[in-house]
Amino acid sequence: MTRVVAIIGGGVIGAGWAARFLLNGWDVRVFDPEPAAQDRVREVINRARLALPGLGEVALPEEGDLSFPRLMSEAVRDADWVQESVPERIELKQTLYRAIQGHMAEGAILASSTSGFTPSELQAQSARPDQIIVAHPFNPVYLLPLVEIVASQANPSALVERAQDILSELGMAPLKIRGEVPAHIADRLLEAVWREALWLVKDGVASTSEVDDAIRLGFGLRWAQMGLFETYRIAGGEGGMAHFLQQFGPALQWPWSKLTDVPTMDDSLVQTIASQSDAQSGDLTIAELEAQRDKNLVAVIRALGWQDWGAGKVQNEVDATRLDGAGVPVRFNDIIDLGAPVRTINRAVPLDWLDYNGHMTEARYLDVFGNATDRMMTLVGCDRAYIENGQSFFTVETHIRHLDEVRAGAPIRVETRVISGGGKKMHLWHELRSDDRLLATAEHMLLHVDLETRRSAQMPAMLEERLKSLAEAQGKLPPPDGLARAIGDPA
Numbered sequence: 001m002t003r004v005v006a007i008i009g010g011g012v013i014g015a016g017w018a019a020r021f022l023l024n025g026w027d028v029r030v031f032d033p034e035p036a037a038q039d040r041v042r043e044v045i046n047r048a049r050l051a052l053p054g055l056g057e058v059a060l061p062e063e064g065d066l067s068f069p070r071l072m073s074e075a076v077r078d079a080d081w082v083q084e085s086v087p088e089r090i091e092l093k094q095t096l097y098r099a100i101q102g103h104m105a106e107g108a109i110l111a112s113s114t115s116g117f118t119p120s121e122l123q124a125q126s127a128r129p130d131q132i133i134v135a136h137p138f139n140p141v142y143l144l145p146l147v148e149i150v151a152s153q154a155n156p157s158a159l160v161e162r163a164q165d166i167l168s169e170l171g172m173a174p175l176k177i178r179g180e181v182p183a184h185i186a187d188r189l190l191e192a193v194w195r196e197a198l199w200l201v202k203d204g205v206a207s208t209s210e211v212d213d214a215i216r217l218g219f220g221l222r223w224a225q226m227g228l229f230e231t232y233r234i235a236g237g238e239g240g241m242a243h244f245l246q247q248f249g250p251a252l253q254w255p256w257s258k259l260t261d262v263p264t265m266d267d268s269l270v271q272t273i274a275s276q277s278d279a280q281s282g283d284l285t286i287a288e289l290e291a292q293r294d295k296n297l298v299a300v301i302r303a304l305g306w307q308d309w310g311a312g313k314v315q316n317e318v319d320a321t322r323l324d325g326a327g328v329p330v331r332f333n334d335i336i337d338l339g340a341p342v343r344t345i346n347r348a349v350p351l352d353w354l355d356y357n358g359h360m361t362e363a364r365y366l367d368v369f370g371n372a373t374d375r376m377m378t379l380v381g382c383d384r385a386y387i388e389n390g391q392s393f394f395t396v397e398t399h400i401r402h403l404d405e406v407r408a409g410a411p412i413r414v415e416t417r418v419i420s421g422g423g424k425k426m427h428l429w430h431e432l433r434s435d436d437r438l439l440a441t442a443e444h445m446l447l448h449v450d451l452e453t454r455r456s457a458q459m460p461a462m463l464e465e466r467l468k469s470l471a472e473a474q475g476k477l478p479p480p481d482g483l484a485r486a487i488g489d490p491a
């Protein structure tokens with residue numbers, strides 16, 4: 001049954017939540033009294049449709065329904081989850097909860113996106129504090145996995161665990177905060193850096209763009225993959241963290257930072273920062289910056305996925321849970337009909353796979369087909385453990401035909417046939433489609449190899465049997481159109 005979320009407040013964060021839930025198959029009701037909110041939410045969802053579906057290697061569930069009820073009571077009625085994202089004012093949030101809880105189901109979760117309030121503060125005026133928690137996301141909510149979960153004594157642990165499970169299903173990484181502190185973990189860190197940056201500009205030490213370069217060209221890249229402690233552990237050399245602390249601990253006592261002093265936000269400072277920031281971004285609109293940010297984030301997260309690290313590892317773990325639902329068999333016994341082409345890929349085109357022609361670039365066709373081959377190898381028994389044991393397949397010849405184009409976010413799937421298999425060889429045929437369009441075909445010849453000698457070797461009986469049973473059953477289908485074609489073949 002489709003689950004329902006009510007998004008209360010459709011600004012920057014509410015719209016991001018709406019996209020995250022909708023694209024993960026939830027029905028989404030957005031309530032925001034501001035007339036411009038609907039268009040804004042739709043814009044964010046459209047941007048998310050380009051970026052989120054292709055983030056991982058597996059298709060998302062079918063989108064849910066999006067609606068904009070006129071009344072808050074309509075939005076929250078029977079909702080499984082209510083996500084509040086109204087401005088950061090405690091009395092506004094507390095008053096709103098009293099109204100919301102008058103209409104929402106008692107067993108449902110009421111989560112706040114608050115950047116800094118604690119659950120106890122949020123629950124203070126509520127008759128049902130137990131259902132109010134903090135679920136603090138990061139902008140853009142539809143791409144960044146982190147969500148800080150904060151609970152108070154009033155929250156039953158079962159509710160908090162259910163919240164974490166739901167957020168994990170949405171592809172997020174819930175980080176349960178051990179206690180209630182203002183600004184949780186991440187905003188406390190961010191505020192310290194932000195304050196220093198403001199001082200640097202105020203004191204004329206650096207411009208906004210120099211501060212940004214100091215982050216994005218250096219330690220910002222490190223932070224995206226190892227955070228602070230692991231990065232500094234390495235900086236301590238073989239002596240590790242203990243040596244690092246001995247060497248740089250004393251610097252904490254020196255006047256390197258302004259600590260908790262806050263620069264006065266007078267007109268002059270606002271003007272200085274705003275004009276430098278305008279100059280830094282040039283003619284780029286906010287929408288253009290957001291589009292560039294999304295491309296960059298998708299590229300970074302996907303690159304980390306190759307390393308199975310950080311945010312990329314989170315995405316890989318989510319993908320592993322989604323293969324089944326995407327109709328991609330995980331084991332040989334999952335193949336329902338040996339006589340039909342096997343679905344080896346079901347995903348969407350990632351945003352970082354586009355080229356200067358605005359469509360999926362040619363190298364990525366081989367990327368997709370390579371992954372389809374990997375899946376077929378796994379299915380017939382050549383999985384990670386098999387490879388670690390010393391044998392694998394190498395591709396020795398590939399022929400790809402490009403028949404149609406495809407753009408970012410579009411669904412793509414590959415159906416694979418085993419043309420022949422056994423002895424030392426595996427001959428595969430892949431067809432790549434988007435909905436009912438055939439985009440490309442690929443024919444691959446692979447050799448079974450011994451990874452120690454790096455030479456071809458006879459495959460074991462189990463692999464041979466599986467390949468032969470697929471080749472024999474699928475051989476009853478008409479031969480694929482284009483099989484064995486070569487460039488220049490008049491046919």
Ligand SMILES: NC(=O)C1=CN([C@@H]2O[C@H](COP(=O)(O)OP(=O)(O)OC[C@H]3O[C@@H](n4cnc5c(N)ncnc54)[C@H](O)[C@@H]3O)[C@@H](O)[C@H]2O)C=CC1
Nearest residue numbers: 009010011012013032034085086087088113114115137139
């Ligand atoms: N902007 C950011 O980077 C982040 C913000 N947050 C938190 O998310 C919350 C929302 O922040 P933003 O989206 O940035 O604010 P925003 O100003 O972009 O959006 C707030 C929205 O709430 C609507 N609203 C006001 N009163 C309402 C009511 N009674 N019922 C329904 N809607 C109402 C407004 O019309 C507006 O569209 C805050 O608690 C903030 O601390 C969390 C993570 C990041």
Ligand SMILES: C[N+](C)(C)CC(=O)CC(=O)[O-]
Nearest residue numbers: 114115137138139187190
């Ligand atoms: C500036 N902010 C406190 C609203 C930021 C956040 O809460 C999280 C983020 O996305 O950086």
